[in-house]
Amino acid sequence: MDLDFTPDELAFQAEVRTFLAERLSPRLREAAANTPSVFVEPDITREWQAELHAKGWLATLWPREFGGPGWTPVQKYLFEKECADAGAPALPVQGLKLVGPVICKFGTPEQQARFLPRILSGEDYWCQGYSEPGAGSDLASLACRAERRGDKYVINGTKIWTTHAHHANWIFALVRTDASARKQDGISFLLIPMDQPGITVSAIVSIANDHELNQTFFDNAETGVENLIGAEGQGWTIAKYLLENERGGSCAAPSLLAELGRIERAARDVPADHGGMMRDDPHFAQRLAQLRLEAEAFEITELRILADLAKGRPAGPQTSLIKLVGANLRQAVDTLAIDLYGYEAMQLPTARPLYGNAAPEPIGSRSAQLALPRWLNDRAWTIFGGSDEVQKTIIAKQVLGL
Amino acid sequence: MDFDLSETQQLFRDTTLRFCGPGDTAARHAARRQPGGFDRARWQELAGLGLIGLAAGEGDGGLGGSLGDCATVAQALGEGLAAEPWLECGFIPARLLASRAAAADVIAGSTLATLAFAEPGRRFRTDPALETAGGKLSGAKTFVPCGGAADLFLVTARHEGRSAVFAVPRDAAGLTVQGYPVADGSHAAQLVLDGVAHGEPLAADLDAVIDEARIVAAAELVGLARRLLADTLEYVKTREQFGQPIGRFQVIQHRLVDAYARVEAAQSALYRALLRLGAPPAAVKGFIADAAQWVGQQAVQLHGGMGMTDELAIGHGLKRIVLLGKLFGDAAGGIAAYGREAA
């Protein structure tokens, strides 16, 4: 057992660090740090995406032939870690981490040639149409229909919680193409252009005042039959492949550790009620240490999965553990932040964004202003991509054999 | 021994719940869009029901309600998810102003008063660092509850070696008010006082009123937790996934039993505090706030995506819980102080 990186890996890490120092602009750093929602706005991600694309470092989960950098799992980890430490904005997952790998794996050469370059260039912005009002955890009960008519599919129904549908020009959706088949077998994976009269998007504002979510309505919306991925009825298999990427496709520990570092530094300047600074308050210091221990252990858990992957062993249901632990840790870190800032953490601005010239003045510090909106929005981590309860059931069945 | 509400308490509870109505979040949103995030008409209505007067002494033009009566109203406001800052702008000013002339307007709902106690860089401390000098107040206050809308500030200051409270109207010369939105959608304020003239300090004992306010806050927290538990119970009975109501899943049943247990413990802790038995108010409020926040988080979690939206009562309740949890000190501080005292 060792944690040593090879000279090549260390050289790679240094290269990433240099790149970040040169290309990650102050504007992007500021926007990333001051985004309290789960997803970063496209005007920011586009700019960062273009930088990474030019370098060939964008689609880390894609095979090299489609424009991926061809990295080893260790390189992917080092890249994510350096990005987290430097405070780079999170990239839009829907295109790069969700539908992209699906098209790489299940798409036809025509589909690959048409869609993949436009994901890389940022020309297409994607949203994910899985959940429906009646189909959340029980995704397979989804009801949105697609009917084949000649060389088109006609889509009717609704999708909900579609993150950034108001920015997207394409949606990938799970739709029911065969109502008579067993639940899972009647589902297909369809790519649908958003800019058409049959689609309306209505905003859903979050408890923190952010607009990320939407409900998307399909009223005789259309898409060409060439936009079906895989075969009719193969949608469920594809969906499960995608969900594994969604749950375990990145390294979360570095960003958690970086955030704990920021909280610790801030705590050195927050006076405690009984003298001294909050950093030295015994209760606070113990909570900080406890979370550090958990995040440090979590980092090794993530590395163990990476090491398995590097040896060609499949990750499988362990990704559920990563999702579960990462989500709860994130929420605990957010709670530490609101508890640190006290009254200053009670500000909850309604204006967005919280970066740039038009951002509302914070009371105290910008970090304090971000603490509560972040805490509120991050409640979603234990809900989306398979809730805690769903992950625990998966682990109980598939890992513990219960 | 009897833990039932008295007849008058039951009456106040019913009146308060009627005032809150079905608790539609549309009304709440409407209130928050008014200037200063505050609905004056609703406030007048609340005052008209005698609910502000309840907190003032009989000799001071009020109804002379006991702390238990006031806690009953606060709990009902929590259950009804009222947007009105009855604790901050009703109970506290009524207690502090007592026999002052301004009390009448506060009781009538025509003057909105609030306590300006927190100071930048002094975390949860309630002993003011701001000092009077030659009849003037100079310094800063922060997190003044509903300060964005308030007409009258009850400013805490160190005066002749003690904590004192001075009534300062919003339009006083030398006072700058900057409102900002906070967790529950109301607008708090930062105050800058630059040589603001002050009169005689109020007669009331600041620390005693803050301790009472902690208990009243705890009562509202109990009400909020009850409300979120009730809404969640309702939701899990009707929301179906995998062909059955999600409330049939054992993990959800057990989680809600835990929530129920914590709510009942919170209610008992509140009663104990009202009987003035045991822990100091700051610790009791901390204990209750922890329970309420946990229940609120479970409510969001068990509502799934719906829990994340501004449309449901759930999020509004959770945000009010978070705010009350910090008001006059957080759980960690309150419980640690009890630990030091008991040792």
Ligand SMILES: Cc1cc2nc3c(=O)[nH]c(=O)nc-3n(C[C@H](O)[C@H](O)[C@H](O)COP(=O)(O)OP(=O)(O)OC[C@H]3O[C@@H](n4cnc5c(N)ncnc54)[C@H](O)[C@@H]3O)c2cc1C
């Ligand atoms: C911020 C955010 C962004 C999202 N983005 C997208 C997106 O872009 N595209 C998309 O398609 N979806 C998206 N989602 C939707 C997300 O995937 C769903 O919210 C999630 O699948 C849960 O479904 P639900 O909300 O219907 O909750 P429900 O399934 O109704 O669950 C309610 C509660 O019941 C529990 N529960 C359900 N079934 C069981 C069971 N069998 N045993 C025990 N407990 C159970 C759940 O854990 C939860 O606590 C997003 C959600 C959020 C909050």
